[in-house]
Amino acid sequence: MIDFARVRRMMVDHQLRTYDITDLGILSAMNEVPREAFAPDEAKGLAYSDQSLPVAHTEDGGRWLLPAMIFGRLLQNLQVRAGERTLVVASALGYEAVVMQRLGAxxxxxxxxxxxxxxxxxxxxxxxxxxxxxxxxxxxxxxxxAAPFDVIYVNGAVQVRPQALLECLAEEGRLGVIVGDGSRTSRASLFVRSGDTFGSRAVFDAAAPLLRPFREELGFVF
Structure with a gap:
């Protein structure tokens, strides 16, 4: 029988800390929330692997529990603060929201x-x-x-600019998403709102399943 508490602690020490995740609030929250509870019964043993794990089937591409180090590092870049209103798009059955709530969001x-x-x-x-x-x-x-939101986290990759989501940000609000086709050439990126403009920067390389509603159409350039 798997000792999930022990495996979760190993995830924090050997996946999160070694991937430049130093925020003590995030490390504590991700050590407390049982990822295996959000995985299918037959795949609970894979909940702490460093791969994206499918957790639900949908017509627009499914829902995935992203590797802890990708979620944790993007969450750290979003700098979620207590009291802030956050939006999780295409959640892995609520896992990310539970972690954010532990941070006071x-x-x-x-x-x-x-x-x-x-x-x-x-x-x-x-x-x-x-x-x-x-x-x-x-x-x-x-x-x-329900807008505006201080933080929006998109749980998957996008090829097209998520304009409707950006419009839901509050002033100085942040949106974190993986930009690209979902392969390892994709980049976790951070958007920040200033009035009617949205600055963006890539923060690290990351792979994640592509969300079909944000799939690039032929001839489109991001």
Whole structure:
């Protein structure tokens, strides 16, 4: 039988700390939240591997539990502060929102699949995060009725500019997403709002499954 608490501690020490994740709040939260609880029964043993793990099927490409070091490092770059309103797009059944709530944030989840949304609500309640709102709607449509958000985290890769999500940011709000086709040539990137403009910079190389609503059409240039 797997000692998940021990494996989780090893994840913190050997994946997060060695990948330049030094924020003590993030390290503590990710050591407390059981990733295996958000994985399918047959794949719980892979919840702490350094690969993207499928956790739900959807028509727009599925939901994935991204490697802890990718999520943790992008979260660190987003500098989530207590009291901030955060949006998780295409969540891995609520895992990221639970971690953010442990940091003192007030998360909302945007999910396009109603069935996955119900599963997510159940898991959130099970892990003490039942107050997290799960909004059902197109991923690329943003969440304007609940905006603005201080932080938006996109749980997957995009090839096209997520303009509707950017428009949901508050002034000086930050959006973190992996830009590219999802391969190892993709880059985790940070967008910051200033008025009607959005500055961006790449922060590290990262691979993640591509979210179909943000797939590049023929002839499009990011």
């Amino acid at each position: 007030r998360p909302t989840i945007l999910e396009s699949d109603a069935g996955v949304a119900e599963r997510t609500r159940a898991l959130l309640a099970e892990h003490g995060a039942g107050s997290v709102e799960v909004v059902v709607g197109p991923l690329d449509g943003g969440c304007p009725d």
